[in-house]
Amino acid sequence: MPSAHIILSIAIVFTLLTxxxxxxxxxxxxxTGEQPTSLMAFIAILFTSGLDVGLILFPxxxxxxYEAEAVYGFTNPLAxxxxxxxFLVWGFYFLTTFYFCVVEPRLKLFEIGWVKFINNLxxxxxxxxxxxxxxxxxxxxxxxxxxxARYALVAVVVLxxxxxxxxxxxxxxxxLGSFMLFLVLIAxxxxxxxMGIAEFALSGQYLGxxxxxxxxxxxxxxxxxxxxxFWWFAWSIMIGQFVARFVGGLRPWQLLTALLVLPSIPxxxxxxxxxxxxxxxxxxxxxxxxxxxxxxxxxxxxxxxSLTRLYSENLNLTVERLGRWTYVAMHWGLLFGLILLYQxxxxxxxxxxxxxxxxxxxxYALIFQRRRQLAATQx
Numbered sequence: 001m002p003s004a005h006i007i008l009s010i011a012i013v014f015t016l017l018t019x020x021x022x023x024x025x026x027x028x029x030x031x032t033g034e035q036p037t038s039l040m041a042f043i044a045i046l047f048t049s050g051l052d053v054g055l056i057l058f059p060x061x062x063x064x065x066y067e068a069e070a071v072y073g074f075t076n077p078l079a080x081x082x083x084x085x086x087f088l089v090w091g092f093y094f095l096t097t098f099y100f101c102v103v104e105p106r107l108k109l110f111e112i113g114w115v116k117f118i119n120n121l122x123x124x125x126x127x128x129x130x131x132x133x134x135x136x137x138x139x140x141x142x143x144x145x146x147x148x149a150r151y152a153l154v155a156v157v158v159l160x161x162x163x164x165x166x167x168x169x170x171x172x173x174x175x176l177g178s179f180m181l182f183l184v185l186i187a188x189x190x191x192x193x194x195m196g197i198a199e200f201a202l203s204g205q206y207l208g209x210x211x212x213x214x215x216x217x218x219x220x221x222x223x224x225x226x227x228x229x230f231w232w233f234a235w236s237i238m239i240g241q242f243v244a245r246f247v248g249g250l251r252p253w254q255l256l257t258a259l260l261v262l263p264s265i266p267x268x269x270x271x272x273x274x275x276x277x278x279x280x281x282x283x284x285x286x287x288x289x290x291x292x293x294x295x296x297x298x299x300x301x302x303x304x305x306s307l308t309r310l311y312s313e314n315l316n317l318t319v320e321r322l323g324r325w326t327y328v329a330m331h332w333g334l335l336f337g338l339i340l341l342y343q344x345x346x347x348x349x350x351x352x353x354x355x356x357x358x359x360x361x362x363x364y365a366l367i368f369q370r371r372r373q374l375a376a377t378q379x
Contacts, residue, residue, distance in 0.1 A: 004226065004350065004354065005219065005220045005226055007354070007357060008219070008220055008226055008229055008230065008233075008353075008357070009218070009219035009220065011233065011357045011360065012218055012219065012229065013218065014360075014364075015091065015092060015095050015360075016091060016218070018095055019091055019094055019095050019098075019256060022095070022098055022252055023252050023253050023256060026098075026102065026252050027251065027252065027253065028251070029102060029251065029252060030249055030250070030251060031097075031098065031101040031102065031247045031249070031250050031251070031252065031255055032101070032247060032248065032249050033101060033243075033244050033245040033246050033247040033248070034245040035168070035245045035246055036246065036247060036248035036249060037172070037246045037248050038248060039248065039250070039258060039262075041172070041176060041246070042243065042246045042247060042248060042258075043258060043262045043263060044175050044176050044179035045171075045172060045175040045176075045243055045246055045306075046093065046239070046243045046246075046259070046263065047175075047179055047263050047266070048174075048175040048178045048179055048182075048299060048302040048303075049175060049239060049242060049243065049302055049303060049306035049307075050093060050235060050239045050243075050263075050303075051085075051299055051303070052130055052133075052134070052296075052299050052300050052303045053133075053134055053137070053141075053296030053297065053299055053300050054133075055085060055267070055270070055296075055299065056182075056185075056270075056292050056293075056295055056296040056299065057137070057140075057141055057292060057293070057296055059081050059270075059271055059274045059275070059278075060274055060277070060278055061140070062077075062081060063077045063078075063081065063274075063275060063278045064278075065224075066080045066081065069222075071221055071222055072221065072222075074213055074216065075209035075210065075212070075213050076206050076209050077275065077278075078203065078206040078207060078209070078271055078272065078275040079206060079207060079208075079209030079210035079213070080210075081271050081275070082207055082210050082264075082267065082268060082271055083210045083213075083216075083217040084225065084228045085228075085267055085271070086210075086263070086264040086267045086268060086271075087210070087211075087260055087261075087264045088214065088217055088218070088260070089228075089229070089232045090259045090260055090263055090264065091256065091259065091260060092232050092233065092235075092236040093236060093239055093240055093243070093259055094252075094255060094256045094259045094260075095236070095240070096236050096237050096239065096240020096241065096244075097240040097243055097244045097247065097255065097259075098240075098252060098255065099240060099244075099363075100240055100241050100244035101244045101247055103367065103374065104241075104244075106373070106374055107366070107367065107370050107373065107374060109363060109366050109367070109370075110241070110314075112366075115359070115362065115363075115366075116314065118355065118359055119237060119238070119241075119314070119359065120311050120314050120315055122234070122237070122238065122352055122355055122356055122359070123238045123307055123310055123311040123314070124311055124334070124335075124338070125338075125347070125352055126234050126235065126238065126307065126349075126352055127303075127304055127307040127308060127311070127335060128334075128335050128338035128339050128342065129342065129347065129349060129352065130300065130303055130304060130307075131154060131157070131158055131300070131304060131335060131336075131338075131339040132338075132339045132342040132343075134154065134157065134297075134300050135150065135151075135154045135339055138150050138153065138154070141289075141292075141293050141296070142293060153297075154336070154339060155336055157297060157300055157301055157304070158304065158332055158335050158336045158339070159328070159332050160301050160305075161300075161301045161302075161303075161304030161305040161308060161335075162304075162305070162308055162327075162328050162331045162332045162335070163328060164301060164305035165304075165305040165306070165308040165309040165312065165331070166319050166324055166327060166328065167319075168309065170305075171302075171305050171306055171309055172246075174298075174301065174302055174305065175302055175306075177298075178295070178298040178299060178301075178302050181295055181298060182266065182270075182295055182299075183266065185291060185292065185295050186266065186269050186270055186273065188288070188291065189270075189273050189274070189277070189288070190269075190273055192282075192284075192285075192288060193273055193276050193277050193280075193282055195272075195273060195276050199276055200272065203272035203275065203276065204272075206272070206275065207268055207272070226350065227349065227350060229353070230349055230350040230352070230353025230354065231349050231353065232353075233353040233356045233357055233360075234349055234352040234353040234356050236356065237356055237359065237360075238307060238310055238311075239306075241310060242306050242307070242309070242310045304335070308331055308335070312327070312331060317330065317331070
């Protein structure tokens with residue numbers, strides 16, 4: 001998809017340049033959300049809401065691909081994997097988080113009818129698509145899982161996410177708990193791998209391959225890399241809209257630094273351990289694989305509950321309006337029904353990502369039209 005790659009590359013360059021401009025233009029602005037939290041709580045919410053089961057389970061299946069394909073030969077598989085998940089891509093969330101902290105309260109562009117419709121359509125579609133990916137890959141994570149159990153597990157995961165979304169405190173607590181659970185999983189896998197200081201130092205050198213070739217990750221290396229980048233774009237507006245409420249008094253440069261660095265640390269640790277396990281051909285016990293699946297499931301619940309909370313508030317389909325059990329039944333039925341319907345549609349995350357990029361372009365145009373109104377407000 002050469003044309004799609006060009007559009008994607010242009011969109012990435014524009015978001016990066018915009019972020020640089022915002023850092024300097026609004027350097028004195030303090031960003032504070034509606035429900036400010038500590039920095040670590042904010043990062044935990046962002047980390048678990050903006051990632052899903054793929055972070056836990058994809059790397060061990062992807063390392064061999066990056067080793068075998070010549071297009072990735074300019075660096076090592078660990079650097080490639082980190083480049084698809086870490087550092088630079090988190091800058092997408094900076095731009096949208098900044099927007100919903102500073103610009104949206106003044107211009108209220110996402111309350112315009114057609115913008116609101118497209119945004120919520122994207123949220124619902126991405127939410128259900130995340131559940132569908134989990135459903136699709138379950139046989140890879142749990143070999144020989146019966147079909148009935150597969151459907152039942154996905155139904156329970158969606159139900160748990162919808163129940164969690166009924167109270168914002170549950171969303172926050174689950175995010176903090178699952179982040180800690182992920183750190184425990186890292187520690188357990190580290191002990192199992194028997195990875196020493198020398199191996200850690202070597203992994204650090206491997207990760208350096210990403211930073212030495214950082215410019216290569218600004219545009220798609222392959223269709224598979226484009227899939228990841230479209231995925232990040234698909235999530236960017238909705239995650240920024242959700243987590244902006246939790247920003248606790250940060251200047252733009254502090255927010256950007258925190259987004260680029262803090263989520264990348266546990267990602268780098270996790271990928272380094274998995275790459276060592278892959279390189280040394282260390283066998284994982286059934287118990288460890290089950291633990292990975294459990295943490296992955298919790299990440300899926302985290303992603304779904306934050307997105308459900310977001311679109312239900314945007315559409316005023318809330319617990320306060322519908323009542324708890326009507327709310328649960330409606331949103332569970334909607335999401336689980338869409339997950340099942342996705343089996344019969346050709347929908348791809350790339351399409352959703354392209355819609356989001358077009359929505360970016362519309363928002364840029366609307367901000368330009370209302371630039372005087374924005375300039376007249378106090379920051």
